[in-house]
Amino acid sequence: MDQAVSILTIEDETAVRRSLVAHLEDLEYDFIEAANGVEGIEAFNRAKPDLVLCDLRLPGMDGLDVLSTIAESSPDTPIIIVSGANQVSDAIQALKRGAWDYITKPIVDFQILDTAIERALNRARLIKENRDYQKHLETLNQELSIALGQLREDEEAARALQSSLLPPPEVQYGDYLFRRKLLPSLLLSGDFVDYFPIGNHEVGFYIADISGHGAASAFVTVMLKTLFEKHLDAYQHAQEEVVRQPHEMLDHLNRAIYQSPIEKYLTIFYGVLDIREHRLRFCSGGQFPYPMLFTGEQVTTLTSHDKPVGLFEDSIYTQHQIDFQPVQQFLMISDGILELFPRDSARRRTEWLQQMVSRGAPTIEELVDRFDIEQMDEIPDDIAFLSIVRGERNE
Template sequence: MGEIVKILTIEDEAAVRRSLVAHLEDMEYDYIEASSGSEGIALFKESNPDLVLCDLRLPGMDGLDVLSTLTELSPDTPIIIVSGANQVADAIQALKRGAWDYITKPIVDFQTLDTAMERALNRARLIKENHAYQKHLEALNIELSAALGQLREDEEAARALQSSLLPPKEAQFGEYKFRRQLFPSLLLSGDFVDYFPIGDHEVGFYIADISGHGAASAFVTVMLKTLFEKHLDAYQRDQEDVIRQPSDMLDHLNRAIYVSPIEKYLTIFYGVLDLREHRLRFCSGGQFPYPMLFDGQEIKTLTSHDKPVGLFEDSIFMQHEIDFTSVQQMLMISDGILELFPRDSARRRTEWLLQMVADGSPEIDDLVERFNIEELDEIPDDIAFLSIVRGSDDE
C-alpha cells in the first residue's frame, strides 16, 4: 500500500471546510484544517502537506498572498485554488502566481475536485522523481569526471578495467550460445558488448559504439555498463521493469548520456530475448550496420532504428518485437568493419558486407579470418562482433 497523501485545506467558511474534509476523509486522504491564511502557512511549515486546497477570500491575510508565500516556501507542492464563481478573475491571477489549478465553489460535483487533485498529485510525483533522478545523475557525473581523470592518467589500467567489464567470450543461455569479439583501434576501445540473464527465462544483450576514440570514449563504456547494472539490480529487487523494456532502457540511457560532462553520444542495439517463447524485443539507437538474421536460407536485416543515444535531449525510442523461432543465428558488427572496404557510400559498403558474410560461414572466427583482421598492421576503427547462435547445450 502506498503512503497516505496529506492535504491541507485553508478555508474560512466552516460549512465549506467541513464539506471538504468530509470528502477527503471518504477518499482516505489525511487532512489538516486551517481557517485563516496565517494559520494555513503555519500548518504548512509544520506538516509539509502533499497538496493544498486554498480559498482566495480569507480573513486577515489575502488568499493570493498566502499562495505567494506557500509557492516561495515550496514551489513543487501543488496548490489548488477553491474560488467562488464570481472570483474567476482572481483565480486567473492566482494561476499566474503559481497555483496549479482552480475549481469554483460551491462544489456541486466532487469528481471535479478529485480529478484536479489526482492530476496535480501525479504531476508533483513526476517532478519529485525527476529531481531525484537528476541528483542521481549529478552524483554519477561527479564520480565519472573523477574516474575519467584517473583513466587518462593510466590507460593500461583503463584497458584492464574495460576488459574486466566484458562478458565471457562465450556464454550459453538455454538453446542459445552468445559469442563476442572486440578489436580496438587504440589501446582503449569505444565499442562495447554485453549479455546477461534477466530473471529465469530472458537474456538482455547489446552492442554499442561510442563516438570518438581513446580514454573518454572508453570511459563511456564503463558508464554504460554501470547504468545497465543499476537497472538490472533494480529489477532483481522488484523496484522497476526498465531493463526488460528496450525502449525504456534507451530512454534512461539517453537522459544520462545527454547530461554527462563527457560530451559523447553512442549508437546501440539493445535486445531482450525470451528463451521460452523465442521472441525478441528490441530497440535500436542508430546502430549500423543493421543486425543480420540467418534462417539457414537467407539473410535478413533489422532496419528499424531511431536516433543515437545522448545526441538529443528529446529523442523518442520505439520498441519492436519479432518472432525468433526460425532464426538460427543473429549477427551484429559495429561500423568499424565498413572501414575495411574501399571508400564509397555507406549503402555500397553495406552491400559488400552482406555479400562477404553470405559468401561463407557467419561464425565470428571465420569472419575475422575472412576479413584478415588479426593480420592488419593498423585497424582504422574499433570493430566489435556479437553473435547469437541457436542450438542445444550439447552442440
C-alpha cells in the same frame, strides 16, 4: 502500501470546511483542518501536507498572504484556491502568487475539485521525479568527471577496467551460445558488447559503437555498462521493467547521454531474447551494419532507421519483435569492419560484407581469419563482434 496523500484545508466557514473534509475523507485522503490563515501556516509547517486547499477571504491573515507564504517556503507544494470571491482580479492575483488552480464556491459539482486535485498531484509528482532524476544525473556526471580524469591519467588501468566490464568470451543460455570479440584500433575501444540474464528465461544483449576514439569514448562504455546495471538491478528488486523493454531502455540511455558533460553519442542495438519462447524484442539506435540472421541457407538483415542515442534530446525509439525459432545464428559486427573494404559507398561496402559473411554461418574466429584482421599492424577502427548460435558449436 503507498502512504496516503495528505491535504490541508484552510477555510473559516465551518460548514464549508466540514463539507470539504468529509469529501476528502470519502476519497481516502488524509486531511488537516485550519480555520484561519495563522492556523493554516502553523499546520502546514507542522504537517508538511502534499496539497493545500485555501480560501481567499480569511480572518486575520488574508488568503493571498497565506498563499504567498506557503508558495515561497515550498514552491513544489500544490495550492488550490477555493473561494467565493468570484472576481477575475482575485484569480489573477492568486495565480501570480503561486496558486496552481482556482475553484469558485459554492462547489456544485465536486468532480471539478477532484479533477483539480488529481491534476495538481500528478504535476507535483512529475516535478519531483524530474528533480530526482536531475539530481541522479548530476551525481552521475560528477562521478563520470572524476573517473574520466583517472582514465586519462592511466590508460593501461583504463583498458584493464574496460576489459573487466566485458562479459565472458562465450556463455551458454539455454539453447543459445553467446560469443563476443572486441578488437580495438587503439589502446582503448569505443565499441562495447554485453549479454546478461534477465530473470529465468530472458537474456539481454547489445552491441554499441561510441562516436570518436580514445579515453572519452571508452569512458562512455563504462557509463553504458553502469546504466544497464542500474536498470537491471531495479528490475531484480521489482521496481521497474525498463531493462526488459528495449525501446524504454534506449529512451533512458538517450536522455542520460544527451545530458552528460561528455559530448559523445553512440549507435546501439539492444535486444531481449526469450530463450523459452524463442522470441526476440529489439530496438536499434542507428546501429549499422544491420544485424544478420542465418536461417538455413538464407541470410537476412534486421533493418531499422531510428536515430543514434544521445544525439537528439527528443529521439523516439520503436520496439520490434520477431520469431527467433528458425534462427540458427544471429551475428552483429560494428561498422569498423567496413573500413577494411575499399573506399566506396556504404551500400557497396555492406554488400561486400554480406558476401564475405554469407559463406555458411561463420564463427567469429572464422571471420577474423577471412578478413586477416590479426595479421594487420593496425586496424583503422574498432571492430566488435557479437554472435548468438542456436545450440553449442565448436570452433
